[in-house]
Amino acid sequence: MASMDGIPMPGGWMMSPAWLPMCGQTWREAAASFVGLWSVMMVAMMVPSLLPALGRYHQAAGLSGASWPGSLAMLAGVVYLGVWTLSGLFIFAIGSELAALAMRRPDLARAMPMLMGACLLTAGAFQFTRWKARLLACCRKGPCRIGQLANRFAAAGYGLRLGLVCCISCSGLVAVLLVLGVMDLRAMILVTLAITTERLAPAGLRMPEAIGAVTAGAGGILIAQAAGFV
Numbered sequence: 001m002a003s004m005d006g007i008p009m010p011g012g013w014m015m016s017p018a019w020l021p022m023c024g025q026t027w028r029e030a031a032a033s034f035v036g037l038w039s040v041m042m043v044a045m046m047v048p049s050l051l052p053a054l055g056r057y058h059q060a061a062g063l064s065g066a067s068w069p070g071s072l073a074m075l076a077g078v079v080y081l082g083v084w085t086l087s088g089l090f091i092f093a094i095g096s097e098l099a100a101l102a103m104r105r106p107d108l109a110r111a112m113p114m115l116m117g118a119c120l121l122t123a124g125a126f127q128f129t130r131w132k133a134r135l136l137a138c139c140r141k142g143p144c145r146i147g148q149l150a151n152r153f154a155a156a157g158y159g160l161r162l163g164l165v166c167c168i169s170c171s172g173l174v175a176v177l178l179v180l181g182v183m184d185l186r187a188m189i190l191v192t193l194a195i196t197t198e199r200l201a202p203a204g205l206r207m208p209e210a211i212g213a214v215t216a217g218a219g220g221i222l223i224a225q226a227a228g229f230v
Contacts, residue, residue, distance in 0.1 A: 006181065009102060011110035011226070018183045019092075019099035031092050037183065038088030043081060045192040046166070049199040050077060053139065057158060066150035075152060076159035083163025095178065113226035116179045120219025123172035127212025135169035136208060139199055170195055176215055 006014035018037070021030040054073045061069035102109040126132055139162065173191050180187035194211050201207040224230045 009109045009112065010106045011113050013113050013116070014181075015099060015102065016182050016184070019095045020103070027096070030096070031089065034092045034096075035085060035088040038091070039081070039085040041183075041188060042084040042088075045188060045195065046081065046084060048192065048196045049139075050080060052200065053162060057155070061150060061155070064150045072150070072152065072155040075155040076162070079156045079159030080163040080166070083160060083167060087167050091174075091178070091182075095182070114223055117219045117222030117224075117226060119175050119179055120222060121216050122219075123175045124212040124214070124216025124219060126172040127208045127215065132169065132172070132208055135165055136198065137203075138165045139169055172215070173211070 006016045007020075009015050018034055021027055025033070054077050057076055058069045058073040061072045066072055102112060173194050176194075177187050177191045180190070198207045198211055221230065
């Protein structure tokens with residue numbers, strides 16, 4: 001929602017212009033522009049953690065007797081990224097509505113720093129849940145039912161399931177991206193590093209919890225600043 005470089009708003013925060021139509025642009029065109037940029041972002045952000053999963057699928061598909069395991073793995077990756085692209089529509093619908101409300105209601109705009117801090121706190125808390133741990137385990141493990149992988153429907157289904165699970169697993173970190181600035185390069189790099197680290201690091205390192213602690217701490221600081229304590 002916020003941006004390190006954007007439109008100054010009541011409450012001392014900056015709104016990302018990505019949520020609003022540009023001059024002469026319709027809302028439909030703004031949504032198409034956002035989703036296009038979002039899809040490019042997701043390729044850059046998710047591929048580092050996606051490649052190991054596709055490698056496992058490629059290996060499993062080869063063991064199952066597939067003639068072209070590489071093509072099946074590529075299809076699974078395209079469907080996976082398609083899920084992330086569609087998530088951009090959902091995110092834009094919510095973000096653009098909030099942005100429009102904040103532009104019309106100064107009281108809501110002044111409350112946004114507090115709400116963004118609460119969002120970071122919630123995202124940090126999510127990192128400590130068993131649900132998050134189960135979702136991460138699903139993202140890390142290879143495909144099941146190896147004997148049924150040697151066709152395009154199975155590859156598309158694997159990509160769809162992996163995409164949905166990963167979208168939910170990364171929801172807290174995506175919320176961090178939205179708070180820091182959805183199109184901000186620095187925020188994208190930070191969140192990409194967090195997603196890749198928690199996905200690829202050994203489970204014993206407890207990286208999700210470490211990321212959650214930092215996120216929750218940032219949320220607490222933002223709330224304290226909004227309340228005038230800092």
